[in-house]
Amino acid sequence: MSQDHNEESVEETELEAEAETEEESEDETEEDSEGGLDFSEVIDEVRGVGEIARRNGRALVQVNLKLSELIEHSLKLSSRPSTAAESSPAPSRGFEALAEALEGIDAALRALEKIPEPPEPKIHIPDPEPAPFWFWPSASKPLRPSVTLEPYCLQDELAAVREGLRVTLSRILDNLRAEGIQPIEHAGVFDPKFHRVVGTVPGDKAGEIVDVVRRGYFKMQDNVEVVLRSSLVIVVSASPERIES
């Protein structure tokens, strides 16, 4: 038992040393006493990724920087939760920071889902005015078409950011899966064990999940699913007459 504990602590200190060397250049995150990581700054920025990117191109450079920062952080994180979970009685304890970061990515992806289609350039070719018969052809109005372009649109760049986020997310999820942590499924009827109802809508199929507000995660421990973070869902109400009244 004590030997196990020693091994764990050795592993943890190694991880911390690794994390510190990585942080020397950036000095952005601070570790609290519980060994968790504070990602609130990065998360806030990632949350705004979609909006910033939509606003202008210069911000896009910033976004890319933030994205690469996040990947670094997430790589550091991915090796964390197992040690944190084993040493504390509640496995959800060390997972909160990571879940926040994942939620940030989810939010950014959701914002980027709505990239508008590129507008078709409007081309207008004026009808040539018939020149008087005595005129030399060059004296008539030029036949130059006028092209109206929408404001510069960052379709490709936005798609690239989205792709980057997707890759980041899948990479983190792969690492988590190796630790036995899985995202909660949202197919079909809501299960009170995994899903927390945060809203109801009227409808026919009571309990059917209509929307997912926040993704949740669970961990397999001794063949029992332990919910680390419940999903927040909106479901079809069990009693439609209550909503009407």
Next chain:
Amino acid sequence: MSEPKASGPIVGIDLGTTNSVIARLTGSPLRPDVIPIDGQRLCPTVVSFESGKAAPLVGFPARNRLLFAPEETVREAKRHMGTDHSYNIHGKMYSAPEIQAAALRYMIEKASAAFGETVNRAVITVPGPSSIRTSGKRPGWPVSSRD
């Protein structure tokens, strides 16, 4: 009133209005060690009666159903302790102590499973109106109280 059986572990339960915690003194020097219920340190004091099922849901699953089935779910039953208030669920009447007893029973069962032996004795920290003792009796333990 019969005396508690003097065997098995003793747990401490903070029976809160919103959340409850169950813990046990361990180690040397003695320190309270929270017993996780369903992997969580806190257990919401919410009880939800699914229609057609004998055992009610307690804790996070019950809290998760709160908005989905509000007429089947009871929370903050502690507020009605010591009053005549009763909850009508599927046509059956439950008093506040009965609701609290369901929550207590669930936590005790989980703690027993975690220890591998039956928990017979518990210290429940609540302001002590007599109805709390009543809810303590319902899971089938003797209650010795200090008012």
